[in-house]
Amino acid sequence: MASRTCVQVLARSSLALVSHPGSTKPHLRFLHTVPKLCSQSQQSGSSGSKMLVHFVNQSGVKSSVFVTEGETLLDVVIKKNLDISGFGACEGTLACSTCHLIFEESVYDKLEPMVDEEIDMLDLAYGLTKTSRLGCQVTVERWMDGMTVHVPQEISDQRGKQEAVSTK
Ligand code: FES
Numbered sequence: 001m002a003s004r005t006c007v008q009v010l011a012r013s014s015l016a017l018v019s020h021p022g023s024t025k026p027h028l029r030f031l032h033t034v035p036k037l038c039s040q041s042q043q044s045g046s047s048g049s050k051m052l053v054h055f056v057n058q059s060g061v062k063s064s065v066f067v068t069e070g071e072t073l074l075d076v077v078i079k080k081n082l083d084i085s086g087f088g089a090c091e092g093t094l095a096c097s098t099c100h101l102i103f104e105e106s107v108y109d110k111l112e113p114m115v116d117e118e119i120d121m122l123d124l125a126y127g128l129t130k131t132s133r134l135g136c137q138v139t140v141e142r143w144m145d146g147m148t149v150h151v152p153q154e155i156s157d158q159r160g161k162q163e164a165v166s167t168k
Contacts, residue, residue, distance in 0.1 A: 051145035073135035092136035127152035
């Protein structure tokens with residue numbers, strides 16, 4: 001998105017000794033400095049930033065995709081149609097844990113804290129590690145450029161389990 005920034009005009013004047021070509025005598029003259037009035041710049045703000053993120057699926061196949069700052073990793077998997085079996089079954093409503101992803105420790109340490117619902121759902125995920133998070137709860141930020149996330153070997157859809165429990 002283009003933004004337009006206007007600067008208040010403040011003409012500065014100062015005296016200076018100026019020599020003209022062909023003249024041997026310098027003379028005093030007012031110099032005026034007028035700041036640039038307006039500048040138009042292309043903002044590289046949050047909506048347009050693209051970062052490269054690598055996903056490694058259950059079969060060990062790596063997919064590298066450009067992602068937009070502000071979207072969740074679930075959004076990315078869906079939009080880019082990544083080959084991750086059963087991913088995001090509840091569409092981000094914190095009811096399935098199929099969006100379980102394993103992060104590099106250096107990345108995990110910088111992620112936003114988990115809400116209680118994510119902690120509860122992660123507790124039910126298969127293959128839980130100390131750097132596990134739910135992809136529907138992790139929003140892409142600029143500093144994540146170049147990170148790799150791994151899909152665990154097994155996923156479990158807690159919705160089916162809850163339904164199974166409720167029918168007994
Ligand atoms: Fe179901 Fe994330 S998509 S918990």
